[in-house]
Amino acid sequence: MTTIPVAGGAFTPYDVLVDTGLVSDVVSHVSPYLKNKRVLIVCDANVDALHADGVVAQFEAAGFKTFKTVVPAGEQTKSWEGLETVTDAFVDAGLDRKDVVIALGGGVIGDLTGFAASIYMRGIDFIQIPTTVLAQVDSSVGGKTAIDHPRGKNLIGAFHQPRKVLCDLDVLSTLPAREIKCGYAEVIKYGLLGDKVFFEWLEINDQKVLSLDTDAIKYAVARSVEMKAEIVAADEREGGKRALLNLGHTFGHALEAEVGFGDTLLHGEAVAIGMAMAFRYSARAGLCSKADADRAVAAIAQSGLPTTIAEIRNAPFDADRLIEHMGHDKKAEGGKLVFVLARAIGEAFVAKDVPAADIYDFLLTEGALARLDA
Ligand SMILES: NC(=O)c1ccc[n+]([C@@H]2O[C@H](COP(=O)([O-])OP(=O)(O)OC[C@H]3O[C@@H](n4cnc5c(N)ncnc54)[C@H](O)[C@@H]3O)[C@@H](O)[C@H]2O)c1
Ligand SMILES: O=C(O)C(=O)C[C@@H](O)[C@H](O)[C@H](O)COP(=O)(O)O
Numbered sequence: 121m122t123t124i125p126v127a128g129g130a131f132t133p134y135d136v137l138v139d140t141g142l143v144s145d146v147v148s149h150v151s152p153y154l155k156n157k158r159v160l161i162v163c164d165a166n167v168d169a170l171h172a173d174g175v176v177a178q179f180e181a182a183g184f185k186t187f188k189t190v191v192p193a194g195e196q197t198k199s200w201e202g203l204e205t206v207t208d209a210f211v212d213a214g215l216d217r218k219d220v221v222i223a224l225g226g227g228v229i230g231d232l233t234g235f236a237a238s239i240y241m242r243g244i245d246f247i248q249i250p251t252t253v254l255a256q257v258d259s260s261v262g263g264k265t266a267i268d269h270p271r272g273k274n275l276i277g278a279f280h281q282p283r284k285v286l287c288d289l290d291v292l293s294t295l296p297a298r299e300i301k302c303g304y305a306e307v308i309k310y311g312l313l314g315d316k317v318f319f320e321w322l323e324i325n326d327q328k329v330l331s332l333d334t335d336a337i338k339y340a341v342a343r344s345v346e347m348k349a350e351i352v353a354a355d356e357r358e359g360g361k362r363a364l365l366n367l368g369h370t371f372g373h374a375l376e377a378e379v380g381f382g383d384t385l386l387h388g389e390a391v392a393i394g395m396a397m398a399f400r401y402s403a404r405a406g407l408c409s410k411a412d413a414d415r416a417v418a419a420i421a422q423s424g425l426p427t428t429i430a431e432i433r434n435a436p437f438d439a440d441r442l443i444e445h446m447g448h449d450k451k452a453e454g455g456k457l458v459f460v461l462a463r464a465i466g467e468a469f470v471a472k473d474v475p476a477a478d479i480y481d482f483l484l485t486e487g488a489l490a491r492l493d494a
């Protein structure tokens with residue numbers, strides 16, 4: 121088993137376990153945190169059908185009073201309505217401040233359950249059991265929890281760290297290929313933002329990772345979590361270097377908001393396009409070589425992920441509207457857009473001085489349209 125501590129920050133340290141067989145032995149991994157002998161599990165309908173019964177049965181067999189709350193699958197559940205469903209379930213179950221809830225699912229469930237836990241009785245503990253590649257490599261670690269607002273991604277949320285994270289590689293076997301690719305987008309992000317050696321390993325081993333080869337997926341998850349843990353420990357609240365984890369997200373979140381948060385464009389796909397755009401913009405601005413930008417884009421495309429807005433159903437997009445969405449990005453300061461750009465593969469940096477007019481021109485070169493509604 122690989123154990124990655126998330127420690128050193130101004131929060132209670134916790135471990136991320138990466139291995140097979142964690143979910144089939146869930147009680148022994150989490151029972152030290154469940155002092156009330158009671159547990160509430162939140163999952164979505166897909167995970168309920170595939171993995172929840174086994175988890176519930178183990179807790180019941182161990183004498184835990186077990187509650188399960190099932191919400192609809194998909195990004196639209198990261199909403200006020202989804203939050204109401206989950207917090208209502210906490211109230212109905214009579215949870216108190218010593219209770220601990222479990223998020224069993226992808227990033228939608230982790231973000232939603234974590235946010236509900238952060239506000240219920242002003243904060244109760246939660247444990248992450250991420251069931252997608254994306255959630256294992258990224259969303260289950262680091263304590264960003266949120267729901268979306270129609271005008272911007274993750275606009276309503278809180279920092280609330282989990283008490284433990286179980287990344288069980290077995291549960292990934294039921295994931296659709298499209299979702300594995302989405303997770304891969306956040307994996308390659310780590311190489312692109314800060315580890316060229318990892319990026320080069322991914323260039324060679326991407327098909328192994330995507331086919332969930334045991335050694336390859338284990339290494340990819342562990343290396344990703346290790347990088348995220350180090351960044352989060354140094355900068356939990358995104359005062360500085362944590363923003364690097366947002367590579368591709370200023371563009372990506374704007375595209376997600378514009379298509380209305382749903383199946384048309386999944387988060388990982390938006391990030392893939394956003395990272396390609398960040399590298400193309402960096403090359404255009406003379407910040408990084410065209411060779412590095414081309415190589416980054418090629419590596420993303422090689423995994424089957426989109427790299428251009430033209431690949432999104434419902435394209436084209438209105439450049440002004442995309443810039444308006446970017447104005448709601450949490451990195452924006454004093455009305456100025458902030459981007460994560462690159463000097464090279466593995467050398468991302470936060471750029472606070474990017475003129476909106478340049479971004480507008482760049483968006484036109486990317487296929488966005490000038491004032492569709494004029
Ligand atoms: N908090 C963070 O730091 C952070 C980081 C990255 C992404 N996110 C957020 O995470 C969300 C995306 O997460 P996601 O890609 O996991 O999406 P998701 O939670 O919607 O899961 C993707 C799909 O896979 C299904 N699924 C989950 N586990 C499965 C399994 N084992 N087998 C079969 N199907 C399964 C789900 O039902 C869903 O249909 C976005 O809202 C994004 O903003 C948050
Ligand atoms: O953990 C972080 O920090 C990240 O930025 C990880 C991102 O992959 C993730 O999508 C995150 O939710 C984006 O955060 P936001 O603050 O831009 O909403």
Ligand SMILES: [Zn+2]
Nearest residue numbers: 306369387391
């Ligand atoms: Zn992301």
